[in-house]
Amino acid sequence: MINKQQGFTLIELMISLVLALLIIAAVVQVYVISVRTATVQEAGSSILDANVFGLQHIENNIRMAGLGLSEVSRASAVDSGVLAGDANAEAVGALRNLTTNLLSRDALGATTTNTNGGGSDQLTIQYRAPVNMRDCEGNLVLGPRTGVLEMSGNPVGPIDGQIIIERYFVRANGDTLELRCDAGLYVSDVIVEDGGQGTADATILTGAARQNNIHRFGDDGALIVSGIDDFQVRFGVANGNGIRYVTPTEYNGMGANTAIIAIQLGLLTKGSVSSIDAPQNPTYTILGNQVRMKADQGRFIRRVYETNIMLRNSRGRS
Secondary structure (H helix, E strand, O other), X not given: OOOOOOOOOHHHHHHHHHHHHHHHHHHHHHHHHHHHHHHHHHHHHHHHHHHHHXXXXXXXXXXXXXXXXXXXXXOOOOOOOEOXXXXXXXXXXXXXXXXXXXXXXXXXXXXXXOEOOOEOOEEEEEEEOOOOEEOOOOOEEOOOEEEEEOOOOOOEEXXXXXXXXXXXXXXXXXXXXEEEEEEEEEEOOOEEEXXXXXXOOOOOOXXXXXXXXXXXXXXXXXXXEEOEEEEEEEEEEEEOOEEEEEOXXXXXXXXXXXXXXXXXXXXXXXXXXXXXXXXXXXXXXEOOEEEEEOOOOOOEEEEEEEEEEEOOOOOOOO
């Protein structure tokens, strides 16, 4: 007996091919959606890191601006929590190794921003270390301790904490813009012998006994946030019953005794990978000002983070 075997008919074969194509298309679609979702999540994660670990870290330090110094933050004064002004600023004349390019400034140039604005801003603050602590670069700074000051009889007594000076600015690293912090320190007294310098820690600066002489300040600093597009700063000054926010340049045009009672920060960040879901040449509003991305910046998911910081150590008097 002969067994007859029948193959697929043409119609059955065509149906099988169509079903296979539909299954392949569904798999490809799921893959594409998964890749896009992963891209968005990765971009969102890097942006969130910039906010949580970057901006909030800066906020904590800025809140200490003026701690242990003057109660009134007059930005040109040597004992102000915020340092701004021009070549005639009191701080520039009194503090060695402090130049005008290290003070708070705005619009630092096209190389510091990926927008069509005049450039990112720079913020410089200072405060006295309340205890032994680390500055924004991770260097150890001495708090109150005992030692010998240049006084009659050179008695042993308490010495105030070293003064930390921190500069927040934007620098290009290849094609990436980075928000960085440059930190230095100085002392406000003439110290004959500093008991804290004997602490067994290699990161403690020795020889910092000269009054108003800033050490290790003015370099590239340490990385705070990578992959940013713009950084903006505004100073809050008393305006009747409210607060008026001005740029550092506008502040420099005010009276020398105008007190800064708050600081606004605006940070435009982008994801670590490009995304086709992101708009092309978008416009963003940072601290009330509209900026547009440069044409060569690609399509990235971007977010604007803003924060308003009241200066607890400034009473806002003039």
